[in-house]
Amino acid sequence: MYSWLRTPLFLLNPELAHELAMKSLAASLSSNATWEATREMLFLGAPTQPELGAHVFGLDFPNRVGLAAGFDKNAEYLKPLAALGFGFIEIGTVTGLPQPGNPRPRLFRLPKDEALLNRMGFNNDGAESVARRLDETLSRWDGPRPILGINIGKTKVVPLDEAASDYVLSLRHLHSFADYLVVNVSSPNTPGLRELQEKEPLSRLLGEIQEENHSQSSKLGVPPKPLLLKIAPDLERGALEDIVEVASDCQLAGLIATNTTISRDDLKTDTSKLGSGGVSGRPLVQRSREVVRELRGMTALPIIGVGGIFKPEDSLAMFDAGADLCQVWTGFIYEGPRMVKRLVQAGSVRLYTGD
Numbered sequence: 644m645y646s647w648l649r650t651p652l653f654l655l656n657p658e659l660a661h662e663l664a665m666k667s668l669a670a671s672l673s674s675n676a677t678w679e680a681t682r683e684m685l686f687l688g689a690p691t692q693p694e695l696g697a698h699v700f701g702l703d704f705p706n707r708v709g710l711a712a713g714f715d716k717n718a719e720y721l722k723p724l725a726a727l728g729f730g731f732i733e734i735g736t737v738t739g740l741p742q743p744g745n746p747r748p749r750l751f752r753l754p755k756d757e758a759l760l761n762r763m764g765f766n767n768d769g770a771e772s773v774a775r776r777l778d779e780t781l782s783r784w785d786g787p788r789p790i791l792g793i794n795i796g797k798t799k800v801v802p803l804d805e806a807a808s809d810y811v812l813s814l815r816h817l818h819s820f821a822d823y824l825v826v827n828v829s830s831p832n833t834p835g836l837r838e839l840q841e842k843e844p845l846s847r848l849l850g851e852i853q854e855e856n857h858s859q860s861s862k863l864g865v866p867p868k869p870l871l872l873k874i875a876p877d878l879e880r881g882a883l884e885d886i887v888e889v890a891s892d893c894q895l896a897g898l899i900a901t902n903t904t905i906s907r908d909d910l911k912t913d914t915s916k917l918g919s920g921g922v923s924g925r926p927l928v929q930r931s932r933e934v935v936r937e938l939r940g941m942t943a944l945p946i947i948g949v950g951g952i953f954k955p956e957d958s959l960a961m962f963d964a965g966a967d968l969c970q971v972w973t974g975f976i977y978e979g980p981r982m983v984k985r986l987v988q989a990g991s992v993r994l995y996t997g998d
């Protein structure tokens with residue numbers, strides 16, 4: 644069904660296609676009649692039985708299928724994305740200062756691999772603007788809303804040894820809007836960022852961010868927001884062990900595994916002329932699941948599994964590997980918006996049969 648829409652969209656430049664698709668979806672919500680027509684045409688909307696929900700790191704998720712970071716970096720499309728049935732939406736990565744990201748082209752489809760290659764470089768409006776937009780959107784929200792995650796990263800021009808101050812700046816602006824917060828140290832597209840995954844710098848960084856989280860929360864008179872760390876798929880077992888230890892020392896609420904991979908192994912597409920970037924989608928599915936399985940063997944902390952989830956069997960395999968929740972990004976581009984409903988429904992079958 645989605646193929647008739649996907650064919651023309653795939654003829655467009657991928658970044659343009661993304662913007663066009665999201666603007667069209669947002670426009671369809673402008674009246675009940677247009678939304679009903681779109682919903683029926685695309686079979687959108689996920690089931691909402693309470694049995695589908697999950698209580699994870701102190702939050703009540705309406706279902707276990709979320710939208711991964713990078714899809715709605717600036718929180719421009721929360722309403723239409725919520726209407727698709729996601730149980731949670733993670734906006735960002737937002738940085739302390741606004742920045743344009745890398746020059747275009749910076750996003751490529753690899754259809755033979757059902758993958759994407761991107762070097763977006765955290766293009767975003769900056770924490771202050773995103774906070775303003777969230778304030779507007781959330782103050783006018785009526786009805787149930789998905790859980791909102793806010794993913795923060797480092798502004799490119801801020802030196803690596805001052806990274807903590809940039810994350811803290813984002814937190815000052817965005818903290819009050821978040822149901823949960825994510826520290827992103829795993830994007831391959833900000834020079835040096837992934838060095839922050841090493842034990843000592845990670846421990847210092849998370850310590851400072853957690854301190855700000857506690858201070859902002861006490862000002863609001865609420866418990867500290869659940870703070871999660873998003874990690875790369877290209878880490879060896881020793882590095883994962885270090886991360887689990889730091890996560891526990893810094894009282895993180897959970898881990899997100901994984902971001903895109905720098906590996907080009909086993910791709911059918913020749914990417915040698917496309918330049919640098921992280922690969923997402925099908926080629927990532929085994930590795931992300933493996934990382935989740937390894938982490939689950941090391942810790943009882945909640946894990947959000949992300950990477951290469953296209954079909955219900957992929958999300959179920961991610962849960963079987965030990966994930967509590969899952970997220971999608973590239974699968975959404977290849978499978979279409981109805982994918983959300985399929986994944987949520989599969990979760991419900993699993994719940995109802997008690998498998």
Ligand SMILES: Cc1cc2nc3c(=O)[nH]c(=O)nc-3n(C[C@H](O)[C@H](O)[C@H](O)COP(=O)(O)O)c2cc1C
Pocket residue numbers: 711712713714716735736750759761763765794827830873901902903922923924925927949950951952970971972973974
């Ligand atoms: C175009 C693009 C932009 C992304 N931007 C971000 C980002 O800003 N922050 C982040 O944490 N992850 C980002 N990601 C990574 C995704 O959130 C996800 O971890 C990764 O793509 C693996 O999931 P997938 O195989 O379902 O796409 C991005 C992915 C893509 C394809």
